[in-house]
Amino acid sequence: MPPLPSQRIAIGGFQHETNTFADTPTGWEDFAAADTWPGLLEGAALLTGMTAASSGKPSNIPIAGFIDAALQATTGDAPAPRLIPALWCAAGPSGRVTHDAFERILGRLTASIAEARADAVYLDLHGAMVAQHSDDADGEILARVRAVIGPDIPLVASLDLHANVSEKMMDNADVLIAYRTYPHVDMAATGARAFDWIRRRLDGQPRPHAAWLRVPYLIPLCWQCTDAAPAQGLYALQQALEGQAADSVSFAMGFPAADVDKCGPAVWAYGASAQSAQAAAQRMLEAVNAAESAFSGDILDAREAVARAIGIATSKGGPVVIADAQDNPGAGGSADTTTLLKALVAAGARGAVLGLLVDPPAARAAHAAGTGACLHLSLGGKSGIAGDTPFEAEFVVERLHPGDVVATGSVFSGYQLTLGPSACLLIDDIRVLVISKPVQLLDLALLRFIGIEPAAQSIIAVKSTVHFRADFAPLASAILVCAAPGAFLLDPARLPWSKLPAAIRKAPRRA
Structure with missing residues (x-):
């Protein structure tokens, strides 16, 4: 009997957290150069640059965790999946990504993914990127990748806990998986969880039903720490719901410095039925709404x-x-x-x-x-x-x-x-x-x-x-x-908003 073919997974990433109120634009050079993040990695350099060091642990970067999980994967007699590296880059938070940088990078990313003819695609995204010509840059990335791979190829993406998640993002991905910690100590672990979803889809599990709900208020970044109340309890509930009511539950607290329509926290869930996904998302939203006044504390000059x-x-x-x-x-x-x-x-x-x-x-x-x-x-x-x-x-x-x-x-x-x-x-x-x-x-x-x-x-x-x-x-x-x-x-209420929907409160209400 001939050996089973190795399944091909195209991998890539394009990360930026955009403060639209900052004056300095983010250009090509910011993504190409190394600073906190590695510089732009393409093709084979992406695999070597993200492979676990001599410690045996991957760097705390989502795509590094995905690669590590894939390299260790075995499913019965099936061979480990073959990773097809496309392009990965990230730039430090700053102003809007320039039109040139966004189109150059996304063009190269989608061309590599199209050429890969993969069985599945994984993307390491932030979720709060804004370009000069696109207020929902992450939604645009997912839409363009979906356009080149077609409707049936599994597409899974990991997101930052500060993602501003849109319906466009939800519609174009099979599954979106967000970090659960701030400080973000689980970035690599989130990449590994994304690989688990890719493997489920490649093993024949159908695309799960999804439910997405928007939180009606912005959460100041300084009170989003998941090591303290109220976020600590909300993320404990998220994991409990994931074990009881749905296959996956995410809560992104949002990046509250982006003057775009989608800015703000959101909850979403995936389940075997539309009802189970909706029930889990609704339960999570009710808990986040009940915690609104607790997102506060002393701020000193x-x-x-x-x-x-x-x-x-x-x-x-x-x-x-x-x-x-x-x-x-x-x-x-x-x-x-x-x-x-x-x-x-x-x-x-x-x-x-x-x-x-x-x-x-x-x-x-x-x-x-x-x-x-x-x-x-x-x-x-x-x-x-x-x-x-x-x-x-x-x-x-x-x-x-x-x-x-x-x-x-x-x-x-x-x-x-x-x-x-x-x-x-x-x-x-x-x-x-x-x-x-x-x-x-x-x-x-x-x-x-x-x-x-x-x-x-x-x-x-x-x-x-x-x-x-x-x-x-x-x-x-x-x-x-x-x-x-x-x-x-x-204080988000002090920012000069022009695009945030009126229904979204600019700061949590105090008790």
């Missing part, structure tokens, strides 16, 4: 945050972590605002560190001057953010680094980070970590690489909103959320 941090560090010890949440480069922030730094200096903070502040000219000047040099710098504040200006001061160049860092934490697990020329600058007893490419300070290695031990600090100011909690919460004596000037406003 820079002076309040610093004063409270100094008080806590003095009485309880440190480190106290201050989230400079509105200047988070992981949500489209410029990562160069200085208001929180100025507040630390003005208050005479001791044993404090702030990072990661993006200022390539300052980093280059520090490298040119060398360790031990004293420099007068106009640091940061170059993005024109309202209420923020550069910080003029004398700094000592304490340490220098080329900026290639191996991540060690749970979110960036397996990542090779490219920060560009980096410097630790000292002013009074405050250290400022200056880098050349925007990266969230969410991994302890992003302090240790330049000689700073996180646990020894009194105050750590991080340009991050929630992701830092995975690695920093276990050692923090307290965590404070600060709303210093930045491109990512924590």
Whole structure:
């Protein structure tokens, strides 16, 4: 009897989280170059670039988890599936993706998938991409891929927990699978779950019935952490419903900085019948609606945050972590605002560190001057953010680094980070970590690489909103959320909306 043929799965990805209120467009070069993410990978380089390292664990990237699951798959006497790599790329959150970048990348992705003549297709998407000419860029990606593979080829995509999911996305995919954690420690695991759905479809399971329901309010990003209430309980319910009522249930809390019609949270479910999918989605929506008032907490201005941090560090010890949440480069922030730094200096903070502040000219000047040099710098504040200006001061160049860092934490697990020329600058007893490419300070290695031990600090100011909690919460004596000037406003009600439907509340109602 001849051997069974190997099933062919085309794989690819195109990821971006778009802050439409940010002024800086996202171009081809942003997807092609490596920074937090690997640079653009195509063909065989996609497989080698995402294959598990010597640790045996895939990088915490969805497509890496998918590849790892596929390489380990066996089904009776059937051979493992054959992966046909197309194209994968991602760019850090920023403004709309340019027309040129979107069409160039999607054109190459769809051409490769068409040529593959695969039995199934997997896509690693974000779900909150907006292009200059498409408010629902992820929906457009799925529609164009569906057009080249036809109606019967299984198409499964993984999505970020912050996806803004549309009916167009639902209609063009057999199954959409979203992350369940924020901080996103389950990205690779989500890719593996997507592979499980591909395998089910290839084994003959019919396309499941789907139900999609929209949540009527926006959830501020700073209160979306799944390690705390109310999100923690909602995701526990999601998993319970998946075991009892439907084959798959997802809850995406949305990216609340996208002025598009589809912006906002959504729930969806897949089941063997339309009734089971609808019942599970409805139960999930009722729970999310009931939790609306709990998505809230204390947000401090820079002076309040610093004063409270100094008080806590003095009485309880440190480190106290201050989230400079509105200047988070992981949500489209410029990562160069200085208001929180100025507040630390003005208050005479001791044993404090702030990072990661993006200022390539300052980093280059520090490298040119060398360790031990004293420099007068106009640091940061170059993005024109309202209420923020550069910080003029004398700094000592304490340490220098080329900026290639191996991540060690749970979110960036397996990542090779490219920060560009980096410097630790000292002013009074405050250290400022200056880098050349925007990266969230969410991994302890992003302090240790330049000689700073996180646990020894009194105050750590991080340009991050929630992701830092995975690695920093276990050692923090307290965590404070600060709303210093930045491109990512924590309160969606303050944004100048023009396309959000009137029925969607711009912030949760308080109890």
